[in-house]
Amino acid sequence: MSSSSQTGCARRSGAVRGAVVSLLSGLLAVQGAAVAVAATGEAGGPTTPQWNAGGASAVAGDLRAFGTAVIHGEDGDREVPAGLFELSVDGGGTLQTYGVDIERTTQPGVVYQESDWRGTSLAGNRDAGRIVWVLRHSYPQVDDLADLAARARAKGLTEQDAAAGTQVAVWRLSDGADVTAADPQAERLADYLVKHARTQKEPRASLRLDPPAAAGRPGGRIGPLTVRTGADDVTVLPPADNSPAWITDRDGGTVETVDDGEKLYVDVPAEADDGAATLTVEATTTVPVGRALTSDSRSQTQVVAASSETTVRATATAAWRRGGAVPAVWGRERCEAEGSDKASGLDVTLLNRGDMDLAYRVAGTDYVLAPGERRTVSQPLAEDQAYTVGVEAADGRTLRPVVFGGVLDCLTESAAAAALRTQTASGPPSPLPTAPLPAGEDLATTGGGGGTELFISIGAGLLVVGAAVLSVARRPRQDAHPE
Template identity: 50%
Template sequence: MHSSFSALKVRGRGAVRLAAATLVSGLVAVGVMAGADTAAADGTSQSQSGATATIGGLKTYGAAVIHDEAGDQQISAGLFEMSVEGGGTLQTYCVDLHNPTQTDAKYHETPWSGTSLGANKDAGRIRWILQNSYPQVNDLAALAAKAGVSSGLSEQDAAAGTQVAIWRWSDGADVDALDPQAEKLADYLEKSARNLAEPEASLTLDPPAVSGHPGELLGPVTVHINEGRVTVSPPADAATSGVRVVGKDGKAITSAADGSQVFFDVPEDAAAGSAEVTVQASTTVPVGRAFTSESRSQTQILAGSSESTVSATASAGWAEKGAIPALSAAKNCAKGGLDITASNEGDEDFAFELMGTEHVIPASTWRTVTIPLQEDQAYDFTIEAPDGFEKRFTGVLDCLTQGAEAGDSTQTLSEPSPATVGGTSADTNLAETGDSGMTGLIAGTAIGLVVIGGAVLLVVGRRKTPTQD
């Protein structure tokens, strides 16, 4: 007997609504839609901060040849350009050789842990290449001399050679630049590369979600910016709700520096509710930051940045009594899933059901739940709580440099490795860079996850009350 329903019902004090669910022979099969564009069309993805940009295609490039069991394949290799929302331009290289770019794909600045770089022990070598080659080094005569290229380098040679060297470390690819000068540069960069640390984000708010009681200062939320100051925009309904964004001293603020702590000042008579604060700045994004797209377009890494607009948002929720949760999410490629961090500043337990398992967050504690996902898998679910609170998370897990192979599959949460799903997309730009024939992008098919047990990873701690002096 089969019955279908669109949402998992409340158990305890919270619930999770998923994109689709089907009860099959007593097991809950949670359907996670594999159409990347559909899942990310609206709702809230994992916490976004930093620069957001739209890819415009290859601007400076040459040719490269991939060698593999299927034979040799010639592709374009070089430097992309992106337009930043709010103003600015980024230059990037690809670190995802076997996936093509999507036309006009939107990208978000992303920590390495949310990409294939997080599990790549040689990711720091890629950052060294970026800092010691074109366009960071724009004296091409000096670069040619270091690489032993006696005939000199054109911009196209420099871009192609740099991209080829990056692919050797990002994808472990057997790839050569077609032009001899570019190939000599690639060899020099590959052999000279040293491991460097991941660069700091251009802008973040930490934590991205807080909670508490009316009449309190909710927070702190700490500003982290690589240079300059941020402007602080109050909640959209501040004039009617009375919620203010303030510093430690309780005074309203309109700007903040790196390391500043900001708080939500909620009126004592405020009804249960929530608010958001957005901070924005104009800065250069650090070289080596990763950029990912929810449309499954190939992952990029930053090679150069003009003065660009960056932003970050944090939320606060409050209630007089009961459970008062704060929720945020981040991709965790090392564990192959999505980390959901839930804290509870209320006086009752916050309980919610996720992927067939109930989780209870006692008062004044926090917990991180890692939800296992398949590579290329889109997710879309909403966690609900009392007083109308809800938080929706959408996105696509894209952690591997090798694209998923075609075929539908069903996987239980206790299986050690993810099944894959694949297909082709009409929106890819195969001519620009990457392998157009090796792998495809996910299509609009559904993956079934059979929820049998609690095969999720938990990190539990007791929250310390922040000082407000």
């Protein structure tokens, strides 16, 4: 079994944490991130999609240091490589990571995107915070292997032993797996880490803007868009040269640098035509230990164990229109803990920043938003089954249809298999909430593997009247900061 191709054994068609926007002749694929699209004017006039990934993007490499782990199951024991991966970050630098979800492979060459826990199996895992403790108190954060061995009462640890023991500890907490390290000293380390692990908070994003989209009127400031980061300094990049908008603080002052928690606005002249602008912020920082990394393939979710300094970016899109409704729409997958009274699914946020009511239709149900109103509509979804959720204006004219689709992946491979066995024993699954495409609409779609990729389909004209913003993101349940 090649160490460069996996840290576990994949057996089912896993859900993909991808997002794909198909627009005109170009394709934009992004995983675990937000994509914002703005369009103005008559039908057929959408702008180019804008990234709003937020944080680091990296390409998976080989295992940097590893040993062997043994998975104990009903079908017998299986040996798999267990250790520390190294990823190359866009913008320079590297990330070192461990895998989450023991039954899934890690594929070298796959692009990973920094992600909040909200849309991963960590969101519903009560031991997720203990994984952060493990990462902060073991290799490579602790590079004095003699001291680490002494604390674990091991006779000695090599880098390979330390990496294998740490990965085994992570898998026990992420999957509840019955897994041991083949090397006795690595096994001692794994036992020590799991026994002493204490719950810590989900780390904040290296950089993001919240929310990922805004809308309003020209002649005023559109926003606010809040900066979330652990970086010391964040640079605000000016909009494109041909944009009439500029970036300001709440008082209208020009902004060049910001700190965590500061609010930004898009200032648009009163005489500006209907349009949109992209706000971009950039920082040089490290990615916090414990941040999740997800991909647009079936590659194993990763958690950051160490990071060099790298350049990270985040964007948000603001749209404006001189009159009428000014809608904005974005979606976020949400995973809930097992036994929660809330179902996992898709949260669709609807916004109306215009001067007249706007009726949205989400999965066949109408929601009327007054001017200035924002509402989040939750669509429960079944685990590991394809879904589509359609959003359009109830009048069929103000907003061209938008379809969110994909496969919800809130459980590890082993947890999903157990849930399926329970569901099969108790009866057929509940039907998925879906929204078929309206008749006559030609919505281009992209996706792969029999519907295993999360995708967005956008009509040739996103708007008939006004400006709209669409984004898909996984967001944390709260703005958590590491201890």
